[in-house]
Amino acid sequence: MELCGASALTWRRSINILPPLHSSHRPTSVCEFRRFRVWCVKTDVNGSSQGNQMTVSITGATGFIGSKLVQRLYEDKHSICVLTRSKSKAESIFPAKDFPGIVIAEEAQWKDCIQGSTGVVNLAGLPISTRWSPEIKKEIKQSRIRVTSKVVDLINNSPSDVRPRVLVSATAVGYYGTSETQVFDEQSPSGKDYLAEVCREWEGTALGVDKDVRLALIRIGVVLGKDGGALAKMIPIFMMFAGGPLGSGKQWFSWIHVDDLVNLLYEALLNPSYKGVINGTAPNPVRLAEMCEHLGSVLGRPSWLPVPDLALKAVLGEGAIVVLEGQRVVPARAKELGFSYKYPYIKEALKAILAQKVVA
Secondary structure (H helix, E strand, O other): OOEEEHHHOOOOOOOOOOOOOOOOOOOOOHHHHHHOOOEEEOEOOOOOEOOOOOEEEEEOOOOHHHHHHHHHHHHOOOEEEEEOOOHHHHHHHOOOOOOOOOEEEOHHHHHHHHOOOOEEEEOOOOOOOOOOOHHHHHHHHHHHHHHHHHHHHHHHOOOHHHOOOEEEEEEEHHHHOOOOOOEEOOOOOOOOOHHHHHHHHHHHHHOOOOOOOEEEEEEEOEEEEOOEHHHHHHHHHHHHOOEEEEOOOOOEEOEEEHHHHHHHHHHHHHOOOOOEEEEEOOOOOEEHHHHHHHHHHHHOOOOOEEEOHHHHHHHHHHHHHHHHOOOEEOOHHHHHOOOOOOOOOHHHHHHHHHOOOOOO
């Protein structure tokens, strides 16, 4: 990577640059960035930084997916700004002693982080695998629209010389609605139910980003991991009912291992070919009965007594629709782009997950 002094450039305004990731200086606020000398990183013909070192701002960084993405970026020595509404929560997940150099910014400081970032990843939103009430349904939608709108406005209002080059924004396979017979890829139309409506508005807000900013919309399926997501809530119910299928078992289950999703988000940040809608699902969706059969096998449990819908709804409320009514989604774009899955088949994914120790 070749660095050049700021004196070689003409800047219209001062900019804020994050400190080196493993710097011994630990800023107590984003404002302290003004003390640092300004450097630029020369880029190659594709616009990617030589050495691929990035500065990434992330919303939803304290969540199940976001926290793993932060860890991956940190391990690869990228600079990270956690955009949060709860500094105390973020500091408990990313303590300074374990993550020196990571910047934790509350909303008033988001602008300083986003300006000068290479890319922004937008993962924020109230989890849908929870009990729904009219108030919760309203917040499920508004939490996504509100944060996405703020991020888009901050990017668009950034001077062009410090504007992020890429926005990777989450959405969900709920966009397609549900079906036991149809196959959905990125070209398929949207459904007509509540989650499809949420996803349309969510994506529509992200599409407002400046046209000079590369936008990747990742429609995420059911994310599998031991210490979070739907599987963590499903396993106890599954164990209670002798490992049988959930609901009818005929519904499709479009899943992805959390490690593969993190790799997909990471690749979307780096690779200029990743733009537009990309389904964040594994290449081999299964019917729920097959998933439960594999889960029973991995757990060493029989798989014969079906889990009644009511049992799942008791835990997830209306949010059980994510599991009880599914869709067969295929990642056509990811396959075209040559994305390599670590866990293309659900049995191997479940084996790997259940062999892990739960993160406290």
